[in-house]
Each structure stands twice: as C-alpha cells, then as structure tokens.
Amino acid sequence: MCPTCRVGQMREAHATYTQWYEGELIVVPNVPAQVCDYCDEVHYHPVVLERLNQLLWAEMKPSETGRSVQRTVHWPSA
Numbered sequence: 001m002c003p004t005c006r007v008g009q010m011r012e013a014h015a016t017y018t019q020w021y022e023g024e025l026i027v028v029p030n031v032p033a034q035v036c037d038y039c040d041e042v043h044y045h046p047v048v049l050e051r052l053n054q055l056l057w058a059e060m061k062p063s064e065t066g067r068s069v070q071r072t073v074h075w076p077s078a
C-alpha cells in the first residue's frame with residue numbers, strides 16, 4: 001500500500017530522479033523505483049538512494065569550463 005495516499009498500490013517502475021545542486025539540475029533517468037498507481041508518488045529503495053548518492057557525489061566535481069544548467073547522470077545498468 002502506498003504510504004502517502006494509503007489508497008494506491010506501489011508498482012515497480014523506472015523513474016527519472018532529479019536533484020538541484022548549486023544551481024544545476026542533476027537528472028538521472030531510468031532509476032529503479034516504486035510508483036503509486038493512484039497518486040503517482042515515487043519511492044526509492046534505500047539501497048537505490050545510497051547508490052544514487054554515490055553516483056552524484058562522484059559527478060559533483062567543480063566544473064572548470066563554467067556551469068551547465070542541467071547535467072544528466074546515467075544510472076549504471078546491471
């Protein structure tokens with residue numbers, strides 16, 4: 001059961017994870033997630049979140065050539 005609306009069911013899906021970091025939008029497509037079929041709430045497994053953080057920290061180096069507005073980080077496929 002969905003913990004947010006308590007009505008819908010969570011189903012396995014892939015979502016695009018986005019996070020702002022110092023004015024830059026970090027986009028990670030195709031991240032495994034669970035999505036509510038009622039309210040579309042997206043939940044990430046703690047293991048997935050941990051891996052996301054590792055990915056993002058590895059990517060978040062100061063840019064030498066100026067900032068882009070958006071950066072896409074690819075989720076490593078198994």
Ligand SMILES: [Zn+2]
Nearest residue numbers: 002005036039
């Ligand atoms: Zn829901």
